[in-house]
Amino acid sequence: MSKKFWETLPQGSVVLEAGSSAKFKTGGWRSMRPRWIEENCIQCMFCWMYCPDMAIKATAEGKRAEFNYDYCKGCGICALECPGKKGNKAIVMEEEGK
Amino acid sequence: MGKIVAVTGNEACAQALKQINPDVCAAYPITPATDLMQRFSSFVNDGKVDTELVLVESEHSAMSACIGAAAAGGRVATATSSQGLALMWEMLYIAAGTRLPIVMPLVNRALSAPLNIHGDHSDGMGARDTGWLQFYSENAQEAYDNLIQAFRIAEHLDVRLPVMVCMDGFIVSHSIERVEYIDDADVKKFVGKFVPVHPLLDLDKPKSYGPLILTDLYHEYKRAQHEVMTKAPRVVLEVAADFEKMTGRKYGLFETYRLEDAEMAIVVMSSAAGTTKDIIDRYRDKGVRIGLLKPRMFRPFPFAEMADALKHVKAIAVLDRADSFGGMGPLYSEVAGAVMQMDSKPAVTNKIFGLGGRDYLPDQAEYVIDELITIAKTGKVKTVKEYIGVRE
Numbered sequence: 001m002s003k004k005f006w007e008t009l010p011q012g013s014v015v016l017e018a019g020s021s022a023k024f025k026t027g028g029w030r031s032m033r034p035r036w037i038e039e040n041c042i043q044c045m046f047c048w049m050y051c052p053d054m055a056i057k058a059t060a061e062g063k064r065a066e067f068n069y070d071y072c073k074g075c076g077i078c079a080l081e082c083p084g085k086k087g088n089k090a091i092v093m094e095e096e097g098k
Numbered sequence: 099m100g101k102i103v104a105v106t107g108n109e110a111c112a113q114a115l116k117q118i119n120p121d122v123c124a125a126y127p128i129t130p131a132t133d134l135m136q137r138f139s140s141f142v143n144d145g146k147v148d149t150e151l152v153l154v155e156s157e158h159s160a161m162s163a164c165i166g167a168a169a170a171g172g173r174v175a176t177a178t179s180s181q182g183l184a185l186m187w188e189m190l191y192i193a194a195g196t197r198l199p200i201v202m203p204l205v206n207r208a209l210s211a212p213l214n215i216h217g218d219h220s221d222g223m224g225a226r227d228t229g230w231l232q233f234y235s236e237n238a239q240e241a242y243d244n245l246i247q248a249f250r251i252a253e254h255l256d257v258r259l260p261v262m263v264c265m266d267g268f269i270v271s272h273s274i275e276r277v278e279y280i281d282d283a284d285v286k287k288f289v290g291k292f293v294p295v296h297p298l299l300d301l302d303k304p305k306s307y308g309p310l311i312l313t314d315l316y317h318e319y320k321r322a323q324h325e326v327m328t329k330a331p332r333v334v335l336e337v338a339a340d341f342e343k344m345t346g347r348k349y350g351l352f353e354t355y356r357l358e359d360a361e362m363a364i365v366v367m368s369s370a371a372g373t374t375k376d377i378i379d380r381y382r383d384k385g386v387r388i389g390l391l392k393p394r395m396f397r398p399f400p401f402a403e404m405a406d407a408l409k410h411v412k413a414i415a416v417l418d419r420a421d422s423f424g425g426m427g428p429l430y431s432e433v434a435g436a437v438m439q440m441d442s443k444p445a446v447t448n449k450i451f452g453l454g455g456r457d458y459l460p461d462q463a464e465y466v467i468d469e470l471i472t473i474a475k476t477g478k479v480k481t482v483k484e485y486i487g488v489r490e
Contacts, residue, residue, distance in 0.1 A: 006318035006325075011258060012197030013311055013319055014296045018304035 030074035040090035047078035107270035110242035112137035121172030124152035124163030128182035157182035161189035168198035171297025180207035194229025199252035216455020217267035360389030366417035377463035
């Protein structure tokens, strides 16, 4: 006899696959989009450290790379924390879809 | 062969926990359960058990630590009463929803306000919807026996749910009674080795506990949880059969007393059932066909089995040691649910008794039986819900 769908669920809602949250692409929640302005970036890596979603990529050399928009929810913490260069922010928030 | 001792209900339950030797016990003291855990903590201190005893700052933390330890893959127990259980409320649901086989003696005590430390079922009934299995014990022997069986039931691979083993605060927890202890080796063999399911400490297989499940799957998880409850009675009876083989003491989903040929029945749980049996004997001597049904397993509630056991009676009085204010007593509601499945619909009344440890005395049982005799004759119920033993 074939099992009903609810009978196939793991006991106690335990997630048995490690790292499966990577499958949950939260970038779709975003209404504000951060834009990186490389010439204003001093490579302090504050944005990389503060990002709650690990949506800022870093290179093998430890340099800042592009945003990972699959996971960026557009919270704006990176833009707030960004010290920029000589008063010019290296991250700005822009309305999504414009 | 076990040993016959004179002990309190708390002492008997502490002894059962000692014999079972759980991996982790996280507890916070509360009257009247304090004495149970205090005795167990002495066993920990004296090296009689290997249990990791976690002394926490509240019952909310106690249940939280139990959940963590059970998810890690341990056999876990705790104990509480009254306000302590109330403080555990949100964690109780998490223990059950996460399918963790935690076992907890609940020494039934009234809820505040007004503040009261004595026995009634308000605490247990407040937790009836949490997803825990609940067993109610008439005396210290039943509390001891139920506690040992609870581990087997909770840990059964078809169940994997937490279990509460209830006994009446002070009336059972602090009264000295004759109890037959089972040999340590027999308890150990009966309970068996703990088999963890999805343990967090199995580091080669990483996993996550407590995910967010929204509208796409929550309903299905609850459907699955309901299904487990429907399987529990079979396991409870299997475990009881094994227990009877070991001890000669018979347990079912409920106990019946002189019910087979009864015309009227009283349904009452825990210690009050003992007094009721005595009064039933007196009425039987006078030729009154009255019997008793004492639920042992309140969750899951054995509706069909109870309907079958009560199908021949004309009138039933359900005695609740708890109230649902503005509603009916919780036991009454369940029995009424069982009655709805019968072809013959007996008259059912609800008596609220013994709140905050008010003594349940023979004259209260006599009052209930005298009224049942009239109801059985006339088929008419004057008052459906009534407080008895009230000072007027």
